[in-house]
Structures are given as structure tokens and as C-alpha cells.
Amino acid sequence: MLDLIIKGGTVVDGTGSPGAIADVGISGGRITAVGAIDEAAAQVVEADGLVVAPGFIDAHTHYDAQLFWDPLASPSNEHGVTTVLGGNCGFTLAPLKADDADYIRRMMAKVEGMPLPALEQGLPWSWSSFGEYLDALDGRIGVNAGFLVGHSALRRYVMGAEGTGNAASPEQVAEMVRLLHEALEAGGLGFSSSQSTTHSDGNNDPVPSYFADRDEMLALCDAVGDHPGTWLEFIITGCNAFFSDEEIDLMTQMSARAQRPLNWNVLSHASTMMDRTRHQLRASDVAAEAGGRIVALSMPSIGGLKMSFASYCALYLLPNWGDVLYLDHDEKKAKLADPAVRRWLDEQARSSEGPFQFISTWANMEIGDTYAPENAGLTGRKVGEIAAERGVDPFDALLDIVGADDLRTALWPMSSDDIDLAWEQRAELWRDQRVLVGGSDAGAHLDRMCGARFPTEMLASAVRDRGLLSLEECVRLLTDEPAQLFGLKGRGRVAEGYCADLVVFDPDTVASEPIVERTDLPGGCERLYAGAVGVEHVLVNGTEIITAGEPTGATPGTLLRSGRDTETVLP
Numbered sequence: 001m002l003d004l005i006i007k008g009g010t011v012v013d014g015t016g017s018p019g020a021i022a023d024v025g026i027s028g029g030r031i032t033a034v035g036a037i038d039e040a041a042a043q044v045v046e047a048d049g050l051v052v053a054p055g056f057i058d059a060h061t062h063y064d065a066q067l068f069w070d071p072l073a074s075p076s077n078e079h080g081v082t083t084v085l086g087g088n089c090g091f092t093l094a095p096l097k098a099d100d101a102d103y104i105r106r107m108m109a110k111v112e113g114m115p116l117p118a119l120e121q122g123l124p125w126s127w128s129s130f131g132e133y134l135d136a137l138d139g140r141i142g143v144n145a146g147f148l149v150g151h152s153a154l155r156r157y158v159m160g161a162e163g164t165g166n167a168a169s170p171e172q173v174a175e176m177v178r179l180l181h182e183a184l185e186a187g188g189l190g191f192s193s194s195q196s197t198t199h200s201d202g203n204n205d206p207v208p209s210y211f212a213d214r215d216e217m218l219a220l221c222d223a224v225g226d227h228p229g230t231w232l233e234f235i236i237t238g239c240n241a242f243f244s245d246e247e248i249d250l251m252t253q254m255s256a257r258a259q260r261p262l263n264w265n266v267l268s269h270a271s272t273m274m275d276r277t278r279h280q281l282r283a284s285d286v287a288a289e290a291g292g293r294i295v296a297l298s299m300p301s302i303g304g305l306k307m308s309f310a311s312y313c314a315l316y317l318l319p320n321w322g323d324v325l326y327l328d329h330d331e332k333k334a335k336l337a338d339p340a341v342r343r344w345l346d347e348q349a350r351s352s353e354g355p356f357q358f359i360s361t362w363a364n365m366e367i368g369d370t371y372a373p374e375n376a377g378l379t380g381r382k383v384g385e386i387a388a389e390r391g392v393d394p395f396d397a398l399l400d401i402v403g404a405d406d407l408r409t410a411l412w413p414m415s416s417d418d419i420d421l422a423w424e425q426r427a428e429l430w431r432d433q434r435v436l437v438g439g440s441d442a443g444a445h446l447d448r449m450c451g452a453r454f455p456t457e458m459l460a461s462a463v464r465d466r467g468l469l470s471l472e473e474c475v476r477l478l479t480d481e482p483a484q485l486f487g488l489k490g491r492g493r494v495a496e497g498y499c500a501d502l503v504v505f506d507p508d509t510v511a512s513e514p515i516v517e518r519t520d521l522p523g524g525c526e527r528l529y530a531g532a533v534g535v536e537h538v539l540v541n542g543t544e545i546i547t548a549g550e551p552t553g554a555t556p557g558t559l560l561r562s563g564r565d566t567e568t569v570l571p
Contacts, residue, residue, distance in 0.1 A: 009047025055082025055501035062444035069122035080503035092150030094133035106202025113445035117523025131186030146560030151193035151209035187561025229566030255292030267296035284434035293571035368410030446527035453512035500542035510534035
């Protein structure tokens with residue numbers, strides 16, 4: 001007798017092949033049959049009119065902390081995600097010395113937007129080694145999860161406070177390499193690092209990995225190549241605008257030396273900046289010629305980024321805006337009321353050429369929650385409409401509203417590139433072998449975005465509403481494509497012998513719900529949250545974690561370990 005049969009659904013198997021009506025039989029956590037099944041089963045899921053697909057894989061998350069207080073990885077689980085990959089951008093919670101726990105918490109709170117009280121109260125902080133961190137999660141998670149080893153954690157462990165602002169000695173590099181070997185042997189999936197100027201710690205200093213020199217970086221990449229089933233992930237300043245030749249060469253050498261693929265985050269696209277897109281993808285071509293492989297992550301959705309002048313967000317990343325926004329509250333508020341400062345900020349914002357350029361289209365920005373009586377009735381309205389009514393410049397209208405709210409106004413920038421041409425170009429990027437769909441940052445930036453919803457957004461927008469992709473192609477991009485890049489054994493397809501990670505959804509209704517605020521984090525902290533529509537069942541290793549659209553509370557997820565659960569993918 002089978003454990004479970006999913007009967008009569010349209011199986012879209014992840015390979016891109018045409019979907020076909022079939023049953024799916026499951027035993028012992030694996031798919032044992034696909035086709036017409038007469039054998040009895042302990043449980044039957046009726047899937048008539050529904051699609052049965054491999055569970056979606058999210059390649060770029062920061063669930064490193066959240067899985068301790070939320071083993072289900074919500075809301076990713078509701079959107080059909082069965083595997084999450086964390087430890088990105090060089091930020092991990094291990095290895096860890098007890099005296100550095102406060103620094104690591106404050107760094108994660110700042111750079112990844114995780115509320116500090118949630119980090120303080122929601123985790124045991126009981127580990128030292130990377131292996132001990134993995135063991136603390138093993139056996140208690142609802143989705144499959146694996147983690148890269150973060151450069152900043154390694155540097156802080158070896159160098160302490162000296163890791164900020166200083167180069168490492170040869171002896172310190174050797175100790176970092178030793179720790180990385182140890183972490184990878186314990187199951188770390190690879191190595192991640194950041195040398196981006198947008199990443200700063202709780203003291204507003206660049207994160208420790210920023211100060212690594214080329215020799216240190218390559219020594220760590222050499223270590224990765226000694227372990228099967230590993231890869232590299234890297235963020236550098238040029239990711240946000242244009243790669244320099246030196247940055248392309250560094251990434252190329254990192255991949256070629258490790259003999260592992262390297263992915264970077266995130267390739268944003270605008271129809272007016274095709275030259276930038278071509279330039280960024282050139283890094284992949286250079287790497288291929290040198291025996292490496294570089295892959296860009298690109299999100300399939302736009303918008304959904306909440307901002308506020310009161311707290312750290314993408315506004316701080318506009319050119320030179322940090323000079324004002326990092327001031328204390330009262331001084332910042334006074335500066336934002338100064339006409340000369342306003343003109344300067346506006347000019348600086350419009351000079352941006354990176355992924356946040358769209359923010360400076362102030363007229364398109366939508367007002368969210370407001371607090372002052374004079375701002376009543378503005379929620380949901382565009383700044384441009386309000387400015388026209390008042391007879392003022394949109395940027396002045398925006399800052400007048402923000403000032404009245406004591407800077408607390410919630411702001412939702414709207415992309416000015418939501419046009420057919422831009423979407424057609426994005427679809428071509430998703431098909432490009434140099435690009436992988438992903439970059440959700442799920443588990444991070446909880447006060448200003450909910451990237452976890454991207455699979456259902458992509459199915460609704462790219463497939464059903466816009467017709468940019470076939471259903472089969474879209475499913476392949478969300479499943480088999482990342483599984484093949486990262487060498488995830490037995491995942492990413494509906495096929496005999498594969499792990500029974502499956503999602504059953506209604507292609508006519510699948511979508512994301514609107515983003516709302518939830519107060520459900522440790523310490524009474526809030527986050528932005530979006531549930532899913534049309535996702536009826538989600539199975540991880542043959543056990544339902546979502547039934548009739550609702551979480552079951554089951555925790556059948558596998559803690560993915562390199563070598564055991566992954567295989568080596570050469571460039």
C-alpha cells in the first residue's frame with residue numbers, strides 16, 4: 001500500500017515537458033509512480049482540475065533566524081516553496097563566540113532588517129561551530145533548508161572587532177580557511193560573502209567581509225573546491241549599478257579557482273537601461289571563457305517595497321542620502337524641511353543608476369499608513385495627485401506629508417517600468433542561461449517587503465495574465481532550474497525516485513494575497529506578510545505541510561547538507 005496518491009491532476013514535471021493528467025504515488029517520502037495508479041493508499045488527494053508540480057525552490061533567503069521561531073518558513077510555505085537556501089550575502093549566525101552574539105544580532109538587524117527583539121528572544125544562541133548551528137535546526141523544520149557559510153561570521157570569529165576596518169594577517173586567513181573547511185565538512189552548502197557598500201553593521205560600519213583583500217577571498221574559495229556539492233554566492237558594489245572590470249575579474253577568479261558556480265544578487269532590469277543589463281551579464285561570458293560560471297539572480301516581480309524616512313530602507317541607498325538620513329531624528333526632520341536640502345536630495349536621487357533608480361519617480365509613489373490628522377484620507381493615493389491638488393512639486397508634497405507624520409509615513413514606491421516592453425525583456429532574461437529566477441530575501445527586511453510570494457506572483461502575472469511564459473516553462477524556472485544549478489539531489493522534478501516535494505495549485509486562481517502587517521514575531525514585533533490564493537496542497541518529503549490552503553504544522557523538512565544532499569556542479 002502506498003502512503004499517498006495525488007489523483008487526476010495535471011502533472012507539470014519541472015522539465016518543461018507538456019503537462020499531462022496523471023496520478024502521483026508516494027511512499028517513504030519519495031515518488032514511486034507517475035501515471036495511472038490502481039494501488040491502494042493510506043491517503044488520497046483529489047487533484048482534478050489542479051496542477052501537480054515540483055515544490056518551488058527559493059535560492060536566496062535569509063531564514064537563518066526565523067526557522068527557530070517559525071519552522072514552517074512562512075509565508076514561503078503557503079506559496080508552494082518546499083526548499084529554501086539561506087546563509088546568503090556573507091551573513092550567518094555561525095560560527096559564533098558568545099561575546100560576539102550581540103554584534104551578530106545587531107548586524108543582522110541592520111543589514112537584513114530582522115527586528116532586534118525577535119533575534120534576542122526567538123533564538124537559543126546555544127551554538128559555537130557551524131555544525132552545532134545546523135544540528136540545532138535539524139529535525140525540526142517544515143521545509144527543506146540548507147545554508148552557506150557566511151564570510152562576515154568567519155571574520156568576526158577569527159578577528160573579533162579587528163575584522164572591521166583591517167586586513168587579515170596570513171595566520172588569520174589560515175584560521176578562517178580552517179573554520180570554513182570544518183563548516184563545509186559539517187554540511188555547509190558553500191561560501192557567501194559581501195563587499196557591497198550597501199551592507200553595514202549595527203554600528204553603521206561596513207560589514208567585516210567588506211575589508212577582505214583578494215588573497216583572502218581566493219583562499220576561502222579554494223577551500224570550497226575541496227568539498228563536494230558546494231557553491232559560491234557573492235554581493236559586490238557593482239551588483240547595484242555597473243560591474244567594474246576588477247569586480248568581474250574577482251568573481252571570475254573566485255568561481256574558476258573553486259571550480260564551482262557563483263551566483264550574485266540581484267539583476268534588476270529597466271527597459272531604459274538595456275545597456276546596463278547587457279553589461280552585467282557580460283560577467284558570465286568572461287567567467288565562462290576563464291573556466292568559471294557566474295549566474296545572476298533576478299526577481300520576477302516589481303514593487304512591493306515599503307519605505308519610511310524613520311527607519312533604514314532603500315532610501316538610505318540613494319546617492320549621498322545617508323548624509324541626511326543617518327542623522328538623529330530631530331536633526332533629520334529639520335534637514336528634510338529645509339528647501340535647499342530638499343533640492344539637493346532630489347538631485348542626488350535622480351543621479352542614481354542602480355536598482356533603486358525607480359524610487360526617485362516621486363509622483364508614482366503611493367502613500368501607505370499615515371498618522372497626523374492633516375494626512376487623513378491620503379492612504380492609497382499617489383504623491384503626484386496630491387502635489388497637483390496642492391500646486392507644489394511632488395518631492396515637496398512627499399516631504400510635507402512625511403514631516404507632518406514625524407517621518408513615520410509608510411511609502412510604497414511604484415515602478416515606472418510596468419510596461420509590456422519591459423515585461424517581455426524580463427521574460428527573455430528569465431530564459432537566459434546566465435540568469436536564475438530568485439532573490440526573494442525571504443526572512444529578511446521584514447518591515448519593508450515580502451519577497452516570499454514571488455512564485456505565485458510569477459504564475460499569476462507571467463503565465464496567466466501576461467502570457468509571457470507557458471505554465472511548463474514557468475514551473476521549470478522555479479524548480480528544476482535551481483535544483484540543477486545547485487546540485488540538489490532528487491529534487492526539482494515530479495519523477496519516480498525523486499523526493500516527494502510537491503505543490504498542488506489551481507492555475508486559474510493562483511496568486512498572492514495583498515501584503516498586510518502582522519504582529520507575530522518574538523518580542524511582539526511586526527512584519528509584512530502575504531498569503532497565497534489557489535495553493536491547495538504542499539508536500540515536503542511526502543508529508544503535507546499545507547492542506548486546503550492551510551498549514552498543518554508538520555515538520556518533515558530535511559536539513560540539507562553538502563555532499564549528502566547535494567552533488568558537485570562544475571562550471
